[in-house]
Amino acid sequence: MKAWEVRNGDLALHDVESAHPREGETVIDVSHVGICGSDLPKLLRPNGFSLPEPWRPGHEIVGIDPTGRAVAVDPLLPCGDCPRCTTGDTHLCTGLRRLGWDMPGGFAGQVVVPAENAHPVPDGVDPLHAALADPAAVAIHGLRCxxxxxxxxxxxxxxxxxxxxxxxxxxxxxxxxxxxxxxxxxxxxxxxxxxxxxxxxxxxxxxxxxxxxxxxxxxxxxxxxxxxxxxxxxxxxxxxxxxxxxxxxxxxxxxxxxxxxxxxxxxSFSFCRRQCDDFTLALNLLRSDAAEVAHLVCQAGELLNLRAVLDHGAMRPVRQVLTVRAL
Ligand SMILES: [Zn+2]
Ligand SMILES: [Zn+2]
The missing domain is CATH 3.40.50.720 (NAD(P)-binding Rossmann-like Domain)
Incomplete structure (x- = not known):
């Protein structure tokens, strides 16, 4: 499969090994991936940042799971065992890893995720809009927690x-x-x-x-x-x-x-799973406010054409989401 990665300061489309899930993990065929505002400068000028090597970006991921369901992916991978994880403060887990940062992200045909991180996209939510679940969870965590x-x-x-x-x-x-x-x-x-x-x-x-x-x-x-x-x-x-x-x-x-x-x-960093989890609440918000959310997101192009999207659309005022055909 193909994936966009930054290697030695250069962003390029690479042939990479297919995704292989371990026990408890699942493979998602990526259908949509958002370009997060915090990643944008790193994609435009990778040399100006300290990045994982290689860095495969993309943490606002929507796709299809092996049963054919549309799912939105919670990109946070807490350890699950430490005192912080026990209380649901997973954003403070010292072993926290993140898809699209220190784990391969969704700028690829497929992504491997823990099965519990794949949340069904609720009825009435456009998969394009579901790419906003991650920033919506950040917003909710701020006020809720x-x-x-x-x-x-x-x-x-x-x-x-x-x-x-x-x-x-x-x-x-x-x-x-x-x-x-x-x-x-x-x-x-x-x-x-x-x-x-x-x-x-x-x-x-x-x-x-x-x-x-x-x-x-x-x-x-x-x-x-x-x-x-x-x-x-x-x-x-x-x-x-x-x-x-x-x-x-x-x-x-x-x-x-x-x-x-x-x-x-x-x-207020990221989001958590205290009592109920912010990511699920985020998907609920995208459903209850679907009409409003439609104005906050745009289909920016194909992931394959990421370079052109970055060159021409980087300053669009709403969240840009890329669609992904088989890569
Ligand atoms: Zn932990
Ligand atoms: Zn929270």
């Missing part, structure tokens, strides 16, 4: 996929949502219409306007989103950081403010 308080006024900094999905889930939970996008980067009209939130740019916010909870769902080349979150959060309020900040970005916070204003600063 942390002490963010009772629903009130919520600001989401960042109008990317995780920010928009956070707004959908938060609205369902009773939050009144404002999404803060970058100046001059208002989302497409159809997106703004579909998502039950007020869209604002920082320049249009009143200096006295504050929020009980601020979710930083921007992308982190610099600390500006956290600076903004600190400005927007109410005294006694909470900032939830879902932003995968680049390793060199430092906390810009005046610590006196955190102390005096009694602000809670919470990091």
């Amino acid at each position: 942390h002490p963010v308080g009772a629903p009130g006024r919520l600001a989401v900094v960042g109008a990317g996929t995780v920010g928009l999905l956070t707004a959908l889930y938060a609205h369902e939970q009773g939050w009144k949502v404002t999404i803060i996008h970058r100046d001059g980067r208002a989302p497409h009209e159809a997106v703004a219409k579909a998502v039950p939130a007020v869209f604002r740019s920082p320049a249009t916010l009143h200096p006295q306007e504050t929020f009980d909870l601020v979710v930083d769902a921007a992308t982190g080349a610099d600390p500006a989103p956290l600076d903004l979150a600190l400005r927007l959060v109410s005294d006694g309020g909470t900032i939830l950081v879902q932003n995968a900040y680049h390793p060199g970005v430092r906390l810009p916070v005046p610590l006196r403010d955190l102390f005096r204003r009694s602000i809670r600063l919470i990091g």
Whole structure:
């Protein structure tokens, strides 16, 4: 079979060995795979990052299992035995591995996954949209699994996929949502219409306007989103950081403010399986909000033509999902 891999800093389509499942694993014929925003810079400039060798990307995977069912793949492979796994905090498992990072991902004809990671795509969910299950699980984990308080006024900094999905889930939970996008980067009209939130740019916010909870769902080349979150959060309020900040970005916070204003600063990495699992809840959200979700995703082309998609479509405002014919 063929797979896209980065080897020695070069992204190319390679002939690779067919997938062989071990006990407890299954082989998925990949039908759709999303291009995650955090992977995009690594795909465009692989030389600028420290990557696994080789790196086979793709962790937003949908495909067909051996029984012919359409499944969405939970890309997290926790050890299952450690104290963190026992409580369902699988994102904190010290043995955590991830498909599309340190395990071969879905930029290939097939992918091997633990059978329990293959979740049937619910009736009423388009397999193309099911590729959003991973970012939706990230969004849900942020609000569900942390002490963010009772629903009130919520600001989401960042109008990317995780920010928009956070707004959908938060609205369902009773939050009144404002999404803060970058100046001059208002989302497409159809997106703004579909998502039950007020869209604002920082320049249009009143200096006295504050929020009980601020979710930083921007992308982190610099600390500006956290600076903004600190400005927007109410005294006694909470900032939830879902932003995968680049390793060199430092906390810009005046610590006196955190102390005096009694602000809670919470990091929220990935998603978990505490009580019920975030990935299943994500698929439920994609079903209940199917009409809205349709505006957050586009069919960007064939995986075979990944290079052309990256060259021409990298800056599309909604999540790009590739379709996969037999490779
Ligand atoms: Zn574990
Ligand atoms: Zn969780």
